[in-house]
Amino acid sequence: MKDKKLNRYAILVAVVFFVGTLFPYAYGAADRSLKQLRTLVNVIEFVKENYVAKTDTDKLISGAIRGVIGELDDFSQYLDPKDYKNLKNDTRGDFGGLGIRLQKKDGFITVATPMPGTPAYKAGIMPGDRILFVDDKDVSKMDLEDAVELMRGPVGSKVKITVSRKDEKTGKYKKQPDYLFKREKIVPEVVYYRMLPDQVGYLYMVDFSGHSLEEVQKALADLQKQGMKSLVLDLRFNPGGLLTGAVDIAKLFLPSEKMIVYTQGRKTAYYQEFKTVSDGPYVELPMAVLVNQSSASASEIVSGALQDNGRSFIVGQRTFGKASVQQVLPLTGGAGLRLTIAHYYTPSGRLIQRDYRDKSKKDEGGILPDVEIIVAPKEEFKAFEPYRDVVYIPGQDLPKLEFKAKDPVLEKAVAILTGKEQLEEAKIASQQEAAKRKAEEEQKAEDAEEEEGKDEEEQMPQADK
Numbered sequence: 001m002k003d004k005k006l007n008r009y010a011i012l013v014a015v016v017f018f019v020g021t022l023f024p025y026a027y028g029a030a031d032r033s034l035k036q037l038r039t040l041v042n043v044i045e046f047v048k049e050n051y052v053a054k055t056d057t058d059k060l061i062s063g064a065i066r067g068v069i070g071e072l073d074d075f076s077q078y079l080d081p082k083d084y085k086n087l088k089n090d091t092r093g094d095f096g097g098l099g100i101r102l103q104k105k106d107g108f109i110t111v112a113t114p115m116p117g118t119p120a121y122k123a124g125i126m127p128g129d130r131i132l133f134v135d136d137k138d139v140s141k142m143d144l145e146d147a148v149e150l151m152r153g154p155v156g157s158k159v160k161i162t163v164s165r166k167d168e169k170t171g172k173y174k175k176q177p178d179y180l181f182k183r184e185k186i187v188p189e190v191v192y193y194r195m196l197p198d199q200v201g202y203l204y205m206v207d208f209s210g211h212s213l214e215e216v217q218k219a220l221a222d223l224q225k226q227g228m229k230s231l232v233l234d235l236r237f238n239p240g241g242l243l244t245g246a247v248d249i250a251k252l253f254l255p256s257e258k259m260i261v262y263t264q265g266r267k268t269a270y271y272q273e274f275k276t277v278s279d280g281p282y283v284e285l286p287m288a289v290l291v292n293q294s295s296a297s298a299s300e301i302v303s304g305a306l307q308d309n310g311r312s313f314i315v316g317q318r319t320f321g322k323a324s325v326q327q328v329l330p331l332t333g334g335a336g337l338r339l340t341i342a343h344y345y346t347p348s349g350r351l352i353q354r355d356y357r358d359k360s361k362k363d364e365g366g367i368l369p370d371v372e373i374i375v376a377p378k379e380e381f382k383a384f385e386p387y388r389d390v391v392y393i394p395g396q397d398l399p400k401l402e403f404k405a406k407d408p409v410l411e412k413a414v415a416i417l418t419g420k421e422q423l424e425e426a427k428i429a430s431q432q433e434a435a436k437r438k439a440e441e442e443q444k445a446e447d448a449e450e451e452e453g454k455d456e457e458e459q460m461p462q463a464d465k
Contacts, residue, residue, distance in 0.1 A: 002149050078338075111163075194232055200228070206387075247260050289303045315369055321365035323344035352365060373409050
């Protein structure tokens with residue numbers, strides 16, 4: 001009995017500690033919430049004593065925390081130590097590594113391609129090589145993420161890789177001599193660009209990482225040297241990234257003293273404005289921005305700022321609607337908390353964040369393009385396959401990407417930029433198409449409701465005559 005009381009007390013202390021860690025103001029409301037905390041403790045204790053398998057108290061408490069955070073919104077999140085570490089690496093945009101894109105193929109950790117200029121590329125790691133060991137640790141049964149984690153480490157540290165390579169004559173894989181690498185800071189490919197006909201520059205941003213600004217600046221400078229007269233900024237399938245990256249990119253194209261975005265939450269301290277200070281270097285460059293349903297966060301901030309300031313027209317589909325300010329707090333044991341504290345608003349006051357839990361608001365939030373073009377995601381993604389499938393082979397010239405898939409969104413933007421179509425006419429046509437789609441959807445909903453009513457009527461028992 002004494003042990004059970006001690007166990008109960010330990011759980012209560014742990015729960016109160018975690019709640020206090022997550023929400024410092026919870027201590028002031030402890031008296032009002034004591035009953036709920038006791039209920040939580042009772043549940044955890046009952047599970048520990050009666051569940052069919054042995055349980056871990058720390059895991060149960062972590063699960064309770066996840067439940068609390070899960071009640072808030074779809075983006076607040078409890079991060080276990082591994083996820084928290086990955087988040088810090090992702091937002092930095094750099095890490096100590098080898099420069100290999102990997103995939104799980106035929107059960108093996110397989111090299112999709114080494115990236116030019118990286119240690120793996122310089123050493124002659126080839127596409128199709130199978131990673132067998134990392135520092136003599138067998139990775140054959142590891143998940144891809146775990147194997148990648150082994151290859152990452154502090155810049156300048158060393159790592160040994162054992163690979164097998166397919167013999168072109170026999171078709172069998174043969175173990176190669178070990179590679180000893182010194183990890184370097186890897187700059188992911190975040191920008192692709194090329195010149196289209198009629199001196200239209202095209203720039204595709206993969207995401208907004210710590211290196212996006214300098215890569216965009218390099219691309220724009222090169223396009224300008226090639227005679228660029230207008231620009232298409234492609235943010236489709238761009239999930240976003242750093243706020244600073246979004247603000248810096250927007251500044252390149254906006255005049256001075258223009259609002260880019262502002263934040264607003266429950267506390268006045270969370271109100272913050274982001275404005276330009278001086279004219280951007282490309283403030284006079286005619287441009288279009290492409291977005292789709294997978295454009296989110298920083299992509300929406302940039303497209304919304306350029307649209308509201310009349311700096312660019314937008315082509316594509318309504319964006320994802322994910323632009324919340326999230327504060328990341330470190331917790332004990334290496335875990336972390338990502339909590340939504342405010343939302344982002346465009347210069348004109350539009351809330352970018354979409355309410356995903358209210359289906360009636362599906363047409364709210366996000367950035368609605370000036371010219372809306374509906375394309376199935378699978379079809380639209382075909383235009384991006386050359387970026388995903390590009391393979392770099394050490395010792396050979398860098399491959400030239402070929403774009404053969406039809407891309408109606410890009411075609412529409414180019415047609416408007418080059419004067420082959422008028423923007424206002426395209427806007428009117430887009431609005432008419434949108435009204436037509438909405439009317440058809442409403443008619444389908446009415447037909448379905450009517451059909452459902454008939455089915456219910458047929459199933460009702462008939463009265464005796």
